[in-house]
Amino acid sequence: MTGGERMDNLLELKNIQTCFRMDGKDVRAVDGVSIYLKRGEIVGIVGESGSGKSVTMLSMLQLISTPGRVAGGEVHMEGVKGDFFKYKANSDQMREIRGGKISMIFQEPMTSLNPVLTIGYQIRESIMLHLKLNKEEARKKAVEILKMVNIPDAEERFDYYPQQFSGGMRQRIMIAMAMSSEPDVLIADEATTALDVTTQEQLLEMIRDVAKKTNTAVVIVTHNLGIVARYAERIYVMYSGSVVEMTDTLRTFKNPKHPYTRSLLRAIPRLNDPKDRVLIPIDGLPPNPATRPEYCPFYDRCEYRMDKCIAKGKPKLVEVEPDHFSSCCLTKEELEQKEIEIQNKEIHTAPIKTIKNELCLDIKDIKKYFAVYEGILHKKVGDIKAIEDITFQLRKGETLGIVGESGCGKTTLARSIMRVYKPDSGQVIFNGENIAEYKDKELKPFRPQMSMIFQDPFSSLDPRQTAGSVVGESLLVHKLVKNRVEYDAKVDELFRIVGLDPALKNRVAHEFSGGQRQRIGIARAISSNPSLIICDEPISALDVSIQAQIINLLEELQAKLGISYLFIAHDLAVVKHISDRILVMYLGRIVEIADCLDLYENTLHPYTKALLSAVPVADPEVEASRGRVQIKGEVPSIRKRPAGCPFHNRCPHAIERCKKEVPKLRTIGESHQVACFLYD
Known part of the structure; x- marks a missing residue:
């Protein structure tokens, strides 16, 4: 089950599998991920580092470098004939898709922008390549896009170099470059992680406004659950290379089904929390992909685990409620019983400290x-x-x-x-x-x-x-x-x-x-x-x-x-x-x-x-x-x-x-x- 595949989807990833060669054997970093996306929709992909979020997106675009390879799966997109993976990574067709139909904004803009070329040249180059405009038309379009992402004095700054801008401005330029080819899908891969909260808010508001105006679908890859609560309409929760839960944003936060999602929500401090709320961390670490067990990969860290979790093998992503998918082998009744046991456990209270007048x-x-x-x-x-x-x-x-x-x-x-x-x-x-x-x-x-x-x-x-x-x-x-x-x-x-x-x-x-x-x-x-x-x-x-x-x-x-x-x-x-x-x-x-x-x-x-x-x-x-x-x-x-x-x-x-x-x-x-x- 892919968790929502339909004929009217703009983009569909089916059973993506990505391997990396380590010590003479293939290690599966992404293990059967399926995702779908509709026009104008904002989707969040969340999970800890190493869960496979970014690798899934790079696999879709065939940007996995040696010793990695996409070992299986299909990608289908409206307006593209057939499966992406039938084209070679360096083919004209994939180059047309990358940057043309699907654009990506990366975490660190200075590693994505060429320091020896002006920002105007870099944006104009993308426009000329994908929209087939001449130099003058491309320059005019580039200035319009720079204004759209709120770069002040856009015409003058067209000839500035990346190092002449602040971090927030550079990320705006990356968004301008990503939007310059009028893509159908925009992927923001931890695009605001290194930025201040005010700059982060401005950029995400801008991405949302641009997406709704142009009917562009947006994928926000992040570990910040606050961002997806504010901006995403649906959320995929990933753990150890697989999707463990998928539903709309409200149900993800109000009625999470998978133990991992519940554990994540208990671990984060929130601005509206009472001051004395104790954070409950997830014990242990995600499994190494090279030694990932055949049963549920979250078992060793899971507070809800039962003996059957090992016996049943790795659970599949199934529909537990209409449009709510989870990969947990426990029944609703078993989860509820375990939840009661967890709630009745002695809670580790915040330590009492002494503040002196000295x-x-x-x-x-x-x-x-x-x-x-x-x-x-x-x-x-x-x-x-x-x-x-x-x-x-x-x-x-x-x-x-x-x-x-x-x-x-x-x-x-x-x-x-x-x-x-x-x-x-x-x-x-x-x-x-x-x-x-x-x-x-x-x-x-x-x-x-x-x-x-x-x-x-x-x-x-x-x-x-x-x-x-x-x-x-x-x-x-x-x-x-x-x-x-x-x-x-x-x-x-x-x-x-x-x-x-x-x-x-x-x-x-x-x-x-x-x-x-x-x-x-x-x-x-x-x-x-x-x-x-x-x-x-x-x-x-x-x-x-x-x-x-x-x-x-x-x-x-x-x-x-x-x-x-x-x-x-x-x-x-x-x-x-x-x-x-x-x-x-x-x-x-x-x-x-x-x-x-x-x-x-x-x-x-x-x-x-x-x-x-x-x-x-x-x-x-x-x-x-x-x-x-x-x-x-x-x-x-x-x-x-x-x-x-x-x-x-x-x-x-x-x-x-x-x-x-x-x-x-x-x-x-x-x-x-x-x-x-x-x-x-």
């Missing part, structure tokens, strides 16, 4: 500027004012979330506190001492007391070092152990604290999964018994289920060790879940600080309102009833920061005063601070 960190009016040099003589022509007049406090045992769009100064602030950068002015009072002016030698006693967890767990680990030596390095550097026996015992203890088997300590980074690598990063951060840990986007590179594990681990460590966290992120649902207070930044300045619930329930600054509105909630009913506050345009370059309030050129409430004066933080109520003239 300050861990007191930041007073710190500024950090970077000099700009130009010309052959390397002459200084100005300063980039990365952060200005930043003032806040962090108590011992407290978590302060820091949010804002890319380029707002979050990481510069973190590095100034860590004294990677020396602030140009202001005070960094850490555990009672102002370390802002300290030299390296004076900072040495403070180094063990502050640590950092980085965004990408792979690039932040030395690929040549064993996990044990990564975790234990600071023990030796700061002389925290007396001998080898004590060192080994401490490393083993750190591994156990973060939920890793000490037997793994002799492995190197590439031998671990993403979640395990981040656990190693956390073990390294806590190894020197710090009182402050700065978490710089620590979960944005991880899958939904692993994110829940890492969030729970950070909360447990804080309750146990009394650590203070600065938690930098752009996922406001995660920030709400883990933070006690939240600080919102825009263009190097603080615009709002408040207790977590106060900020979400009584949002004051127009920028914070827009940020919260842009975050999709993983619940289609909530999404349909939410009020929306949209802001236009992108964050201005910090080199050309607007005079007055930095947000005034995007703010719907801006008045003349906003263009001339910079608003100061003022306290509203007990502890809610906002920098906005609306509250004078």
Whole structure:
């Protein structure tokens, strides 16, 4: 059963099977996937990394490179005679389909755009190839499309190179290029994952509008369930190379049938969650395709499993309700009985932590500027004012979330506190001492007391070092152990604290999964018994289920060790879940600080309102009833920061005063601070 094949479908994938040659044998990465698509429809494909989402799309377009190959299946499309796979990958027919009838937007625009060709040339080339227009007509069409995707000064910027645009603008250009050939199908493969929530919202709204205007079908490949709740009409849930559930969006979230879908929904934090909701992670890891069992691939991680799941072999995707397909061998009654058992289990409650009145960190009016040099003589022509007049406090045992769009100064602030950068002015009072002016030698006693967890767990680990030596390095550097026996015992203890088997300590980074690598990063951060840990986007590179594990681990460590966290992120649902207070930044300045619930329930600054509105909630009913506050345009370059309030050129409430004066933080109520003239 393909889960909905019909004669009136625009596109049909039937039983796609894709293999990769590894160690002398074929490993099946995509195992019998069937998908259909109608004109003007938006379909979501979700699942953890390695579930086969992207490989399925690339297989359809015959873009699988050696040692991979499409081992079976068919692809049929309206207007294309016969099965795609009867054409060779490099044939004229497949080139006409790729880019002509089906276009794809990839995750990282800089790897998809040619840096030595102007963006106009690249779009015009696609138009001339697929629409058979001459140079002048193609240029005119390219400028129209650039305007359609909201590129300002499109005619002038036609001759710009990719590196002259911001990340959000480059992704708009990728969308323009994908739409330039007037395709019937547009595939967005994690196209907004690396973008800010406001830019993500603008691009997805634009894709939806363009799709509805042009009757183009859209496939959104993502691991963000909030995005599909807001934009998709139907959802395919994939696991270990197969589709495990397919139905309309509302039923996927309200009445999921497959245990994997249910587990995914329990693992994600939502913006509308109560603050004390405990995330329930999916234990274990997806099976390696090379050792995938003959029975249900989710069995080892499934809370609903029964003995019959092994005996019956791999379940097929079947219709369990009208237009609702699931591949689970348990009956409706068995699932309901298991659900009752799961609900009655003792729930792991959030750890109780103690926030002291003592300050861990007191930041007073710190500024950090970077000099700009130009010309052959390397002459200084100005300063980039990365952060200005930043003032806040962090108590011992407290978590302060820091949010804002890319380029707002979050990481510069973190590095100034860590004294990677020396602030140009202001005070960094850490555990009672102002370390802002300290030299390296004076900072040495403070180094063990502050640590950092980085965004990408792979690039932040030395690929040549064993996990044990990564975790234990600071023990030796700061002389925290007396001998080898004590060192080994401490490393083993750190591994156990973060939920890793000490037997793994002799492995190197590439031998671990993403979640395990981040656990190693956390073990390294806590190894020197710090009182402050700065978490710089620590979960944005991880899958939904692993994110829940890492969030729970950070909360447990804080309750146990009394650590203070600065938690930098752009996922406001995660920030709400883990933070006690939240600080919102825009263009190097603080615009709002408040207790977590106060900020979400009584949002004051127009920028914070827009940020919260842009975050999709993983619940289609909530999404349909939410009020929306949209802001236009992108964050201005910090080199050309607007005079007055930095947000005034995007703010719907801006008045003349906003263009001339910079608003100061003022306290509203007990502890809610906002920098906005609306509250004078």
